[in-house]
Amino acid sequence: MIDLHFTPTPNAQKISIALEELELPYRLITYDIFEGDQHTAEFGRINPNHKLPAIVDHDPAFGGGPHAVFESGAILQYLAEKTGRLLPTDPRQRSVAIQWLTWQVAGLGPMGGQAAHFIRYAPVTLDYAIQRYTNELNRLLLVLERRLGEAEYLAGNEFSIADIAIWPGRSTGSVMNVDLQADYPNTCRWFNQIAMRPGVIRGRDAEKAVPAKYLQRKADLTEEQRSNMFGERMLNAVRL
Numbered sequence: 001m002i003d004l005h006f007t008p009t010p011n012a013q014k015i016s017i018a019l020e021e022l023e024l025p026y027r028l029i030t031y032d033i034f035e036g037d038q039h040t041a042e043f044g045r046i047n048p049n050h051k052l053p054a055i056v057d058h059d060p061a062f063g064g065g066p067h068a069v070f071e072s073g074a075i076l077q078y079l080a081e082k083t084g085r086l087l088p089t090d091p092r093q094r095s096v097a098i099q100w101l102t103w104q105v106a107g108l109g110p111m112g113g114q115a116a117h118f119i120r121y122a123p124v125t126l127d128y129a130i131q132r133y134t135n136e137l138n139r140l141l142l143v144l145e146r147r148l149g150e151a152e153y154l155a156g157n158e159f160s161i162a163d164i165a166i167w168p169g170r171s172t173g174s175v176m177n178v179d180l181q182a183d184y185p186n187t188c189r190w191f192n193q194i195a196m197r198p199g200v201i202r203g204r205d206a207e208k209a210v211p212a213k214y215l216q217r218k219a220d221l222t223e224e225q226r227s228n229m230f231g232e233r234m235l236n237a238v239r240l
């Protein structure tokens, strides 16, 4: 049994999708990140970075008791290696899959996150910051579009954890007001194809198990919520 520490966001959804695709039994433990559930010392022992997602595998293949894993990319790789699935066995294709996985966690994810932050949450409108992050996000979306014009999936002809890492960020388009259908036809083809996979549908629906209030957040946060997400309370969780 695997514990999935979860909140309804694209990063955490990557893992519910992977677990469903791999048909691994898991228990969902939900966090309201706006209320600061992620800042407890108990969760810090599972994820020293105090962010979602994280997993605890109570039956790791290498034995020795429960094993905690944080960072969505590392979790995806861990689950793929545990099961021998969702990562190509051919070394060249496997390397390609890891490259696109890393591209998402180091580029597309953080740039999308910063663009969303300055568009939705910044208390003042900072044109330069918005322009900087939306330009970079646009560039990354073009890189994705070009890749999906030359290959069916990110790693080539096999669905892999690289696709799972990128697919849940579909809301990126709505942040940017991008018309995926018109402007990114290859990405759109890939997106719709993956959306039909039963495992992906079940993994996406994991968020139905979280209390509705988690999903009804607005951009104007209370002072406490802002502090939990971007301020003092967030820093206090990692202070010595």
Ligand SMILES: N[C@@H](CCC(=O)N[C@@H](CS)C(=O)NCC(=O)O)C(=O)O
Pocket: 007, 009, 010, 011, 012, 033, 038, 050, 051, 052, 053, 070, 071, 072, 073, 105, 228, 229, 234
């Ligand atoms: N690089 C991390 C990012 C994790 C992350 O930023 N998680 C967000 C939710 S998507 C979070 O926990 N935010 C709460 C906070 O910042 O306190 C990963 O890929 O797992």
